[in-house]
Each structure stands twice: as structure tokens, then as C-alpha cells.
Amino acid sequence: MTTAIQIGQLLQSSIRGFSFGCAVPKPEMPHFGAFVKVPILNGTAQAIGTIYDIVLEEDDLVRQIVATPETPAEIILDQRQRQMPIEVSVLTLGYMQGTTVKSGLPPQPPLTLDTIRLCESTEIAALTNDFNFLRLIMQASEAPTDELLVRVLEHAVSVQSNPSQYLRFAGQYLAQLIGNDFQRLDTILRRLESLL
Amino acid sequence: MSDELDDFLPRDADNNPIGLETTQEEEAARVRLGVVVGGSLSKGLTVKLDSGLNAGQTIENMAVGRYVVAKGLTERKFFSIVTDIILDNTNPAIEQTPPPVSSPFLSDVYRATVAYGRANVSPMLVLDPNDKEPRPNKTIPAHFSPVFEATEEDVNQVFGEEDDDHFHIGSPLDMEGVKVNLDLNRFVERSSGVFGKSGTGKSFITRTLLAAVIAKQKASCLIFDMHSDYGWEITNERGKTWKGLTQILGNNRPHIYTLDKKTSLARNNKIAGELQIQYSDIEPADVEMLSSMLNLSDVQTGALYYLHRKLGEQWVAKLLDENGSPEIEEIIEEGMLVKGTLSAIQRKFELFRRMDFLVPKSSNNVVGEIFEKLQRGTSIVLEFGKHGDNLPAYMLVANYLTRRVHGRYVQAKNDAVGSKAEQPKPLMIVIEEAHKFLDPEIAKHTIFGTIARELRKYNVTLLVVDQRPSGIDDEVMSQIGTRVTALLDNEADIRAVFSGVSGASALREVLARLDTQQQALILGHAVPMPVVIRTRDYDEELYRAVGFLNDTEVEEKTKAAYDDLW
Incomplete structure (x- = not known):
């Protein structure tokens, strides 16, 4: 039985990614670039992805409150305690069967209302030991790829024993992917350098 | 964590890095330098030097004149010599905006990828596993054939063993102990x-x-x-x-x-x-070779043969005789040679007096x-x-x-x-x-x-x-x-x-x-x-x-x- 922190439930999914909802407030509210997992194949495997967008939908009540001059603090607190879903978008980067982690897209998407959990360090390390996940991020047209890439690597490097070497290899892999767009590559690499 | 970028690359079903399937035992013992990416038989091969942890070192450790072996897809080994080493890049923009010196991270990343080393190698011989002797090269290895440093065994196969017909004359650069015969x-x-x-x-x-x-x-x-x-x-x-x-x-x-x-x-x-040469043994052809050194004109050089014919084998002695010789007087009187030409020859022959191995007579x-x-x-x-x-x-x-x-x-x-x-x-x-x-x-x-x-x-x-x-x-x-x-x-x-x-x-x-x-x-x-x-x-x-x-x-x-x- 998994002890990983549960952070939401699936709203919609595809092979390439999925979105889930969670409520506010939640101390474990997911972060941009965090690694999450969701069961697939009837629970025999887990799809792993990274959060690339978090959206709080507006509603009429919020519009009315915003229109109120000098909103009282207790009204803001009430608003935060409402069961108002936050929609979180995830880009699938790999999947895990047993103890084997494979990068790439899973054979099937997860099903709605399945539980989303944060990945554990060992799972992040297993997925990110293969830089193929960087390629999937760079190809994701729906995501802010350059920012996401830096944030994902920040998470990935935090579970590595030799962060500087890991980042250097990641940089080299990126250079192979987007070496023809030197300006973009240079910008990303300078961001990565700041992680050291 | 691994020390090589290759270990981070996608792998096939056998857990080998895709695109780098050169891990047979024989090759594992060799030092891989790069892969063939282009070239021709007449102009030589272009080898892209491997990147990795020590990309810069691979370049700096190369040297023109060093031996390398390109392992073709048909098990042939193309024994080659490095003729040039080049710094190249995949994107010229990096030449305009090189990484700052203060950023070893950027330098390390670029040095292994966008900026890379290239070597020109000239294939010389083919070592075919079915042949005992290396053969002259008439083809080139296919694209992406791996290139390795030549081993002692390769060099020995090319230059043979030392025996009565083969003499050890030296060693290839950086291969002390290997004999080139x-x-x-x-x-x-x-x-x-x-x-x-x-x-x-x-x-x-x-x-x-x-x-x-x-x-x-x-x-x-x-x-x-x-x-x-x-x-x-x-x-x-x-x-x-x-x-x-x-x-x-x-x-x-x-x-x-x-x-x-x-x-x-x-x-x-x-x-x-001791070698002594008699004046009488010297022939015009012996002197003709010195014509430019003695500043003999064509006329004067031609006159040497006439003088030899006319004066006989003692022609040099007679020309050097300070007391003069009747035959020489006769030649001038007959008008066969202008006095000025003869005097010039005699003056230039004075050089022979300083060569004391030239003697009027020798018994040996x-x-x-x-x-x-x-x-x-x-x-x-x-x-x-x-x-x-x-x-x-x-x-x-x-x-x-x-x-x-x-x-x-x-x-x-x-x-x-x-x-x-x-x-x-x-x-x-x-x-x-x-x-x-x-x-x-x-x-x-x-x-x-x-x-x-x-x-x-x-x-x-x-x-x-x-x-x-x-x-x-x-x-x-x-x-x-x-x-x-x-x-x-x-x-x-x-x-x-x-x-x-x-x-x-x-x-x-x-x-x-x-x-x-x-x-x-x-x-x-x-x-x-x-x-x-x-x-x-x-x-x-x-x-x-x-x-x-x-x-x-x-x-x-x-x-x-x-x-x-x-």
C-alpha cells in the first residue's frame, strides 16, 4: 500500500497528459514542475508526469466579492474554505511497472477520479536517470517548455548524489536537442547554471 | 551515479545505449576516439571526436601523425594516420557568443556538444581478418564506423616482425615499445x-x-x-x-x-x-660537375674536352704548370682557343692546388x-x-x-x-x-x-x-x-x-x-x-x-x- 501524499483526483486524461482537481486550501498543494503519479492499467502500473499548469477557475461569487470595496478578511477566509476545485495540468513523462520505470508515454491513459499522488524521491531518480524526459518536455506545445524544463530539472537534481555533474549531462543532452537554436539553448543553460 | 553521458542515453532491450553499440570485448579494450562522419578515399576521412566527460582532452590528446584504426562494418580495420585536427561547431552562433570564461558549466556543456573536435585521418592500409598481410587501401569505412587508437597489435601487424630483412628503425609517436621495422x-x-x-x-x-x-x-x-x-x-x-x-x-x-x-x-x-688522385686521372667530366662552382662558362666547359684531347692525360698538370707549356702556346697560336678563355680556365684550376690529395703522381x-x-x-x-x-x-x-x-x-x-x-x-x-x-x-x-x-x-x-x-x-x-x-x-x-x-x-x-x-x-x-x-x-x-x-x-x-x- 502506497504512503505517498494524495493531492487530487483525475478530471480528464490522454496518453500525453492529464488534469486533476484539488481543493483550496491544501498545505500540500502541488507545485509547478513537481512530479506526480496516477494509477493506470487497472492499478498494475503508474503513469508519471510533471505539473505544467495550475488553474483556479473564476465563478460569479468571486466576481461579486471582487466588486466589493475593501473586502473583509473573514469573507476572504470563507472564500478559501469553499470546495472550489483547482485544475492542475500534467504532462506525462513515463510510467512505472513494479520497480521498473520507463520514460516515454504509457500504453493507456489513467481513468477519471483516479487518485493523484506526489512521486517519491526514488521514483523521481529512476525516471530522471534517463534524459528522454527532457525530449518529451521540449516537444510539449501546450506547456511553457523552457520554464518547465528548468523547474523539472530543479526537482530532478535535488534527488541526485552529484548535482553538478547531473546538470552538466542534462545540459549536454539539451544541447543535442536544440543546438540549432543557440539563443534559446544558451538562455536555458544559464538558468540551469543558477541551480548549482 | 555514472560518470558518462552515454549512461544517460536511451537504451535498447539489451540495456545498451542506442546508437553506440560498440561494446564487444575487443573494442572494449580499445580507446575510442570518435566516429567516421564523412570523407573520401582521395581526401581522407572526417572523424567527429567523441564528446563526454573529457571532450577537451580527447582533442588535446590527438596529434598529427598518430595512428588510428577505423573499424568498418565488414570487420575490416582501416589503419589510418591523423593528418589534421580541427575545432568545429554545429552552430556558428557560438563563435559570436562564446561562453564566458567565468562559466565552466557552459563551457563544459558546449565543449561536448555544440562545439566539438574533428580529425582528418588518411586511411592507408586495410587489415582484413582473412588476410595475414595488410593490403593497400582501396575503399573507406562506412558512415559512423567507430575510430579507435591503434593498438600495439595493429602496428605490429602492419610493420611486421624484426628479422634479417626488417630492421627496427624507431617507434610510432606515443607508442614506445612498438617497433616500426x-x-x-x-x-x-x-x-x-x-x-x-x-x-x-x-x-x-x-x-x-x-x-x-x-x-x-x-x-x-x-x-x-x-x-x-x-x-x-x-x-x-x-x-x-x-x-x-x-x-x-x-x-x-x-x-x-x-x-x-x-x-x-x-x-x-x-x-x-689514403686516397690520392693523380692529375693524369682527372677527366673533363670530373671537372664539368664543378662548372657552376668554378663559374666556368659553357665555352670554357667545352674547352676542357678540347684541352684534354690536345694535351693528353697530363692536361691538368700542364694547365697548372707555372712555367707554361709549348703545347699551350701552340693552341693559342693556332687560334683554337682565345687566350682569355685559356687564362680563365687556368685561373680557376688554381683551386686544385689547395687540394693536396691531388698529386702529380701516385703509386697506389x-x-x-x-x-x-x-x-x-x-x-x-x-x-x-x-x-x-x-x-x-x-x-x-x-x-x-x-x-x-x-x-x-x-x-x-x-x-x-x-x-x-x-x-x-x-x-x-x-x-x-x-x-x-x-x-x-x-x-x-x-x-x-x-x-x-x-x-x-x-x-x-x-x-x-x-x-x-x-x-x-x-x-x-x-x-x-x-x-x-x-x-x-x-x-x-x-x-x-x-x-x-x-x-x-x-x-x-x-x-x-x-x-x-x-x-x-x-x-x-x-x-x-x-x-x-x-x-x-x-x-x-x-x-x-x-x-x-x-x-x-x-x-x-x-x-x-x-x-x-x-
Whole structure:
């Protein structure tokens, strides 16, 4: 039985990614670039992805409150305690069967209302030991790829024993992917350098 | 965590990195340098050097002249030589905005990817697993064939084992302990050359080559030893001494003749005789070679033959006679020669008075003696002593002796063909300052040009030692079978060394970057492929390899022979 922190439930999914909802407030509210997992194949495997967008939908009540001059603090607190879903978008980067982690897209998407959990360090390390996940991020047209890439690597490097070497290899892999767009590559690499 | 980027790449079902499937046992032991990414048979291969943790080191550890092996897809190994190393990039924008020096991270990343090293390599031979001998290269490895540093085994396969026909002449660069062996039979089969600018060790290389040829009895050598570099002990400016050929070659030791007995004896040389040349033995053709040095005009050169015909064999003595000669007066009176021409010739012949080996009369027949010894397989070193710096003297004697010895060889060879008599023993004539003998102006008319052009027709070849190969006639250069070249930095000289050698132009960079000492490029007939070597040390080990025994060993050997006898 998994002890990983549960952070939401699936709203919609595809092979390439999925979105889930969670409520506010939640101390474990997911972060941009965090690694999450969701069961697939009837629970025999887990799809792993990274959060690339978090959206709080507006509603009429919020519009009315915003229109109120000098909103009282207790009204803001009430608003935060409402069961108002936050929609979180995830880009699938790999999947895990047993103890084997494979990068790439899973054979099937997860099903709605399945539980989303944060990945554990060992799972992040297993997925990110293969830089193929960087390629999937760079190809994701729906995501802010350059920012996401830096944030994902920040998470990935935090579970590595030799962060500087890991980042250097990641940089080299990126250079192979987007070496023809030197300006973009240079910008990303300078961001990565700041992680050291 | 792994140390290599490769370990982070996608893997196949067998857990091998995709695109880098070169992990067979044999290859695992090799140092991989890169992959073939382009090129042609005529221009050589382009190798993209591997990136990885030590991308910069891979580039800096490369060196022109080093051997590499490209492993083709058909199990053939293409034995190649590195001819150039290039810094390249996949995106020229990096040249405009290089990473800041303060950012080793960016430098490390770019150095292994966007900026990379490239090497031009020239494939020379193919090592086919089904063939014992390497074959000349007629194709190239396929795209993305991995390239490795050549191993000792590869080099040995190419250059063969050391035996009676192959002599260890040096080692490939950075492969100490690996022997590059020169095929001595092929070396003496055609004329050869040792080139290099002054101070690059030409004499040591030549001495090593001669020691090998003489020790293995591949040819008799007639060595015109301008500066007493070959026969007896040599001392450098710091007082270090090396033994000469006569001291190290045991039973095959060459005999030393001298033009300057006094100097030779002062050096404690064991000389076999003194060469003196009678005036009457000098022929116009002996002097003609000196025409540019004596500043003889065409008319004056032509007059030499007339004077010889008119004055007889004492023509030189009569021209040098300060009291005059009736025959000379007669020539002027007859108007066959203008007095001014004759006076000019006489004035220029004054040079002969300073050559004290030229004598009015001599009782010895050294030419015959030398020919007999050469025929018996004994090599000859002719020392010039104080005349070593006198180029006209050197040229006169070399020309004089070579013409006569060559004449006798031609006769002996013709006799052998007619009567099935014994073939004359192969002869290698060694001349220094060769461009003076083989200048395009005179090479066609001199005995040395003739010998170089006629190959081994009469069993006589040349070993030319020179620092200005560009001064040698092109036709003669094209006949030089094996070229051993130390550092040359003059463009014309480099071009000359490669004249008539197909596909060797890629090696020009290699030649221009040799060290100033103990490095040489050997190409041509006696090696299967061009090879850059650190030449073998001229030391005790080499002495022993060519038959040197110290006094105790000589004594023991003599005693053993005596005991065997009784």
C-alpha cells in the first residue's frame, strides 16, 4: 500500500497528459514542475508526469466579492474554505511497472477520479536517470517548455548524489536537442547554471 | 551515479545505449576516439571526436601523425594516420557568443556538444581478418564506423616482425615499445633519401640506416663522409661521444679511407688507406660537375674536352704548370682557343692546388682497391678531414670515384649477363649535400643523376642526405624510393619531399610539425605506409643489434673459437 501524499483526483486524461482537481486550501498543494503519479492499467502500473499548469477557475461569487470595496478578511477566509476545485495540468513523462520505470508515454491513459499522488524521491531518480524526459518536455506545445524544463530539472537534481555533474549531462543532452537554436539553448543553460 | 553521458542515453532491450553499440570485448579494450562522419578515399576521412566527460582532452590528446584504426562494418580495420585536427561547431552562433570564461558549466556543456573536435585521418592500409598481410587501401569505412587508437597489435601487424630483412628503425609517436621495422631489401632496391633541416639528426638517422644495411649485408656502402660523421667516433658540442660504424659493426665493419691522413690519425681512426688522385686521372667530366662552382662558362666547359684531347692525360698538370707549356702556346697560336678563355680556365684550376690529395703522381690504385672491397661486401667510408668544408673538393672526389666505380659495376653487370657470372654485389652510394650533385641544371649530365634514374639496373643505388630537397631535380626526386624526412619548414622543401608520392599531400601538416630532434616521417618503398616515428636511440642497444661486442666479449668469442678449433 502506497504512503505517498494524495493531492487530487483525475478530471480528464490522454496518453500525453492529464488534469486533476484539488481543493483550496491544501498545505500540500502541488507545485509547478513537481512530479506526480496516477494509477493506470487497472492499478498494475503508474503513469508519471510533471505539473505544467495550475488553474483556479473564476465563478460569479468571486466576481461579486471582487466588486466589493475593501473586502473583509473573514469573507476572504470563507472564500478559501469553499470546495472550489483547482485544475492542475500534467504532462506525462513515463510510467512505472513494479520497480521498473520507463520514460516515454504509457500504453493507456489513467481513468477519471483516479487518485493523484506526489512521486517519491526514488521514483523521481529512476525516471530522471534517463534524459528522454527532457525530449518529451521540449516537444510539449501546450506547456511553457523552457520554464518547465528548468523547474523539472530543479526537482530532478535535488534527488541526485552529484548535482553538478547531473546538470552538466542534462545540459549536454539539451544541447543535442536544440543546438540549432543557440539563443534559446544558451538562455536555458544559464538558468540551469543558477541551480548549482 | 555514472560518470558518462552515454549512461544517460536511451537504451535498447539489451540495456545498451542506442546508437553506440560498440561494446564487444575487443573494442572494449580499445580507446575510442570518435566516429567516421564523412570523407573520401582521395581526401581522407572526417572523424567527429567523441564528446563526454573529457571532450577537451580527447582533442588535446590527438596529434598529427598518430595512428588510428577505423573499424568498418565488414570487420575490416582501416589503419589510418591523423593528418589534421580541427575545432568545429554545429552552430556558428557560438563563435559570436562564446561562453564566458567565468562559466565552466557552459563551457563544459558546449565543449561536448555544440562545439566539438574533428580529425582528418588518411586511411592507408586495410587489415582484413582473412588476410595475414595488410593490403593497400582501396575503399573507406562506412558512415559512423567507430575510430579507435591503434593498438600495439595493429602496428605490429602492419610493420611486421624484426628479422634479417626488417630492421627496427624507431617507434610510432606515443607508442614506445612498438617497433616500426624498415624492409631493408626494399630500402636498398631503389635510391633513398634522408632529408631534414640542419640540426634535426639526419646524420644519426643515416648512421642507423647504414648500420642496418651493412650489418644485415644487404648492400655494400660507399659513404662520402663529408664531416667525419660515419666512420669513427663522433663527439657533440657537449662532449658526448657515439661510436662510428667501423667501431660497432664487428666483422662487417666498413673500411675507412681518407683524403687527409693527418686529421684521421689525429682522431685515432683506424684507416685502411689514403686516397690520392693523380692529375693524369682527372677527366673533363670530373671537372664539368664543378662548372657552376668554378663559374666556368659553357665555352670554357667545352674547352676542357678540347684541352684534354690536345694535351693528353697530363692536361691538368700542364694547365697548372707555372712555367707554361709549348703545347699551350701552340693552341693559342693556332687560334683554337682565345687566350682569355685559356687564362680563365687556368685561373680557376688554381683551386686544385689547395687540394693536396691531388698529386702529380701516385703509386697506389685505391680505386681498384675500393672496387674490390665493395665487390667482396666490404663497405667503404671516405673521410674528407680538413677538406670536409671544401665543397668543390667533396664534389670532385665523389664524382671522380663514383664515375669509376659505377663504370666498373656496369662492366661487371654486363659480364654477368653475358657469361652468367656472379652478379655484382648491390652497392649503395651515400652522398651529402645532395642538391649540389642533383641540381636540375646538371643532374641530367652527372653520374649521380644517371644512377638515380636507372634505378637498380646495375645494382647501384644512392642514399642522398640533404637539407634542401627542393634543390634536387624533380625527375631524380621522383625516383627516390624511400624518403626518411626529419623536420622541414620550407614550403618548397616539403613539396619536394612529397613529389611523385600519391596521396601523401595530407601528410604535409605532419611533416611541418615534427619535433626538431629524433622524429622523422618515413614514406615510400621500404615501409607499407607513411609512418612518423621517434627514431631509435643510437646507443648501446643499437650497437649490439648490429653486432657490436665489447673487449671481454671479443676475447671470450676468440677463446671459444680457438677451443672449437682444437
